[in-house]
Amino acid sequence: MSAGGGTRAIIAALLANLGIAITKFVAWLLSGSSSMLAEAVHSVADTGNQALLLVGGRRAQRGATPQHPFGYGRERYIYAFIVSIVLFSVGGLFALYEAYHKWQHPEPIDDHQWLPVAVLLVAISLESFSFRTAIVESNHIRGKATWVQFVRRAKAPELPVVLLEDLGALLGLVFALVGVSMTLVTGNGRWDAAGTAAIGLLLVTIAVILATETKSLLLGEGATPEDVARIERAVHEGSEVERIIHMRTLYLGPEELLVAAKIAVRPASSAEHVARDIDTVESRIRSAVPIARVIYLEPDIYSARRAARPESVEAETAPETGGKG
Known part of the structure; x- marks a missing residue:
């Protein structure tokens, strides 16, 4: 507004x-x-x-x-x-x-x-x-x-x-x-x-x-489905991130959105490359959703074995929803 x-x-x-x-x-x-x-x-x-x-x-x-x-x-x-x-x-x-x-x-x-x-x-x-x-x-x-x-x-x-x-x-x-x-x-x-x-x-x-x-x-409400889709597209636009393991969003105020996500990075990446890639992804997120002013991205290695146990990640992969009701 x-x-x-x-x-x-x-x-x-x-x-x-x-x-x-x-x-x-x-x-x-x-x-x-x-x-x-x-x-x-x-x-x-x-x-x-x-x-x-x-x-x-x-x-x-x-x-x-x-x-x-x-x-x-x-x-x-x-x-x-x-x-x-x-x-x-x-x-x-x-x-x-x-x-x-x-x-x-x-x-x-x-x-x-x-x-x-x-x-x-x-x-x-x-x-x-x-x-x-x-x-x-x-x-x-x-x-x-x-x-x-x-x-x-x-x-x-x-x-x-x-x-x-x-x-x-x-x-x-x-x-x-x-x-x-x-x-x-x-x-x-x-x-x-x-x-x-x-x-x-x-x-x-x-x-x-x-x-x-x-x-x-x-x-505390999460971002609208439209903004969640924009954030996901921004994360996956480049080659820095393999996938989003899970993500949470929260409105800190009407015009300030918090984005927290665990992202899968390449296993062989160095700490320097990971830090640079995260900065790049954060910049794309802010361009796609300007009210996303507080962003926390946690790098992780995606585990196929963990993905095979859906009951353990069901809560993590639950889709974001926006709106009241």
Whole structure:
């Protein structure tokens, strides 16, 4: 992911949600609509989430230290996981609580009846702008993947998080608009409560999706099948290596891949030749997959007798997989 592209989408979403949150709170204070309160809290949660993503991106840029020799790239995953928790607790659970309270004690909207509808229509236009920005930035790196595949396979968490948040915000605004409009038409406050409940269920669902996908990144994911194939081609392009005995890859951060492999070299090679050949292979790997910044290649002599015992090398030769799920 382009860091600049992700940052643009986050800032656009943050500014939109901050303005929307203030407007929604004013509308709630004047009208007493529970849907407006749920949406206001939702916008506050989203604003805080975007701030967390910016902080995570900033902290992830710190250099490696003796205590953290592979750097801090995974902080972006940690902060994205925190975002899912905030969205679930602050946004979703609060909306469900407010919906339950309003269902038990329904109230019509008597004051400033036009205001909630006007605010929601303006909010929909602002959220649409934010959502469009996230879509444009995502399309730069999405390639031919579907949107579901993009959210599931993306190694940089910021754009999928912003996409899902903005989608949830737009759907939530539609739910709130239906609830408020039906309350104004019928005078029955339970429509407002129903809209609030729909917002809560939506936010909880999105939070669970984000938590599930981010958890996979935190646990550590290997390179995508496409990148694994590029690395294997780069290793075998020259005559330096007879074969890959086994290989493991791991994302140290969204834009930093670790490659560790045991490679078979010619039995008669001297240490000097082996070292030179390894340097050559590493250079080809970095050219093929630029994010492969940490590479460890262990030279070995391939044993046909060992290859005849597949049960002993089954774990070593297991294919790499990429993506979550």
